[in-house]
Amino acid sequence: NLRQALQGELPQRQFGLAVRLEVASNCPAHLAQMLLHQFELQEADLYRCDGPVNLARMSALVDEADLDEHKYPVFVQGSPARLKEQPDVLAVMRQRDILLHHPYQTFDPVVDFIRKAVDDPDVLAIKQTVYRTGVNSVLMEALVEAARRGKEVTVVVELLARFDEEANINWAERLEQAGAQVVYGVFGLKTHAKLALLIRRERDAAGKTLLQSYAHLGTGNYHPRTTRMYTDFGLLTTHPEICSDVSEVFLHITSLAKANRLKRLWLAPFTMHRHLLDAIRRETRHAKEGKRAHIIAKMNALVEEAVIDALYAASSAGVKIDLIVRGACALRPGVAGLSDNIRVRSILGRFLEHHRVWYFDNDGNDDVYLASADWMGRNLFRRIEVAFPILDRELKARVVDEGLKPYLADNHDAWELASDGSYHRLAPKGRAHALAAQQELLHRLADATARGR
Structure with a gap:
């Protein structure tokens, strides 16, 4: 029983073996050696840090300091116009898909979507x-x-x-006590996909009873706090093929039955890696044929070797590749004869950049996918992950205009990766204005009527 095993192990976490020792750069050598000995670590496990050792502790000073001019201004999250006119989220979904961009837009529509399971007798x-x-x-x-x-x-x-094991165990117990079916995923694979599916009894135009599916797919967690701190996209949809695919994913996770062939979703660890490589190679083929070829991808990390090799091959064929990678990036851009056409940047601003957005030109078809996965081995081979397409033309344009273009134009919070692995921060050139992607999106999407409060 995995839950019981974890409950037994969690109290021992604080007594686990040390893996590294961080000390201030001016820590005396004899003190560092004494700590290494006490924690049974080697010299290679010692890290000397310039500045505070634990930056997380600095956050407490912000709350204590009475220096409002140095704090980010308060903002009120915006809401899609259609939901202001019609508060019934399911009614709006029946008309058209809803795209939410957090933290600039509120997470409340997702909460309302889940609450329908409680309040609506037809759910x-x-x-x-x-x-x-x-x-x-x-x-x-x-x-x-x-x-x-x-x-x-x-x-x-x-x-x-x-670090969320205890909270999840407690929720699992409460759910089981209430009568819910609680599943702990697929053995050996973390379930990292962000999915919700609601089944509602409805009637068609002829009065015949049918079951209508409503789905939410996201790039971020169902966490009320992080939806105000992390950048993420969420899609609320009734698209039949997407909802059918979501249902198949749940069937696979909860029953261990083999998922049927999915029509729209890319599912890790089964098809996502192959589909991703196919999309990159298609751009490579188009470039060789003299067609348009462009890849733009935003993610937290890029380290998977086969993907990197495919990107190098695409660059050599003439594909323009723009990558926005917040953290670890094993690819080296701008290497002559290998990655001349690849540019990599990282955005570090007020919010944690978290959404994964993949754009493939596809000879003018503009394929856009949102995903829960980074381009890492652990995501592509050792987790249940989902990438889903944005099919609505207007929403697809929004993803590109909000999730990619501002980040490529950012010259305030952007750090560009050089071919030697070093980063340098960008700054406006000449008389150019400073542009911070996050600030621009706050201006566009946050509640303008509440700005400045």
Whole structure:
């Protein structure tokens, strides 16, 4: 029993073996050696840091300091115009897909979507994945209440979400006590996909009863706190093929049955890596044929070797490649004869850049995917991950205009990666104006009526 095993191990976490020792750069040698000895570490495990050793502790000073001019201004999250006119999120979804861009836009529509499982008597079932959700979560409370009211509630809880194990165990227990079916994912694979599926009883124009599916797919966690701090996209949709694919993914996770061939979603660790390589190689082929060829991808990390090799081959064929990689990047841009056409940048600003956005020109078809996965081996081979297409033409343009273009134009919070592996911060040239992508998106999407409060 994985849950019982974890409950037994968690109290021992603070007594685990040390893996590294961080000390201030001016720490006396004899003190560093004494600590290494006490923690049974080697000299190679010692890291001397310039500045505070634990930067997380610095955040407490911000709350204590009465220096408002040095703090980010308060903002109120915006909301899609259609949801202001029609507060029933399901009614709006039946008309058209809804794209949410957090933290600039509120997470409330997703909360309302889940609450439908509680309040709407025609909602029969709801399924959701949970990776990180926090100790206090209105979403989880809604799922518990839905189960209590007799709805069919299935929750895939990832117990091995690092540092969230205890919270997830507690939620799993509460859900089971309320009557929900709790599944701990697929053995050997972390469930990292962000999915929710709602099944509702409705009637068609002829009065015949049917079951209508509503789905939410996201790049970020169902966590009320991080939706105000991380940049993420979420899609609320009734698209039949996407909803059918989401249902198949849940069937695979909860029953271990082999998923049928998916029509729209890329699913790791089964098809995502292959589809990704195919998309890159298609751009390579188009470039060789003299057609348009362009790849823009935003992610947290890029280290998977086969993907990097495919990008190098695409660059050599003439494909223009723009990468926005917040963290680790094993690819080297701008190397003559290898990666001349690749540019890599990282954006470090007020919010943690978290959404994964993949754009492939595809000879003018503009294929756009959002995903829960980075281009890393662990995501592509050792986790349940989902990449999903944006099919609505207007929403596709929004993803590019909000999730890619501002970051490529940023000259304030952007750091560019050089061919030697070093980063340098960009700055406006000449009389050019400074442009910070996050500030620009706040201006576009946050609630303008509340700005400056």
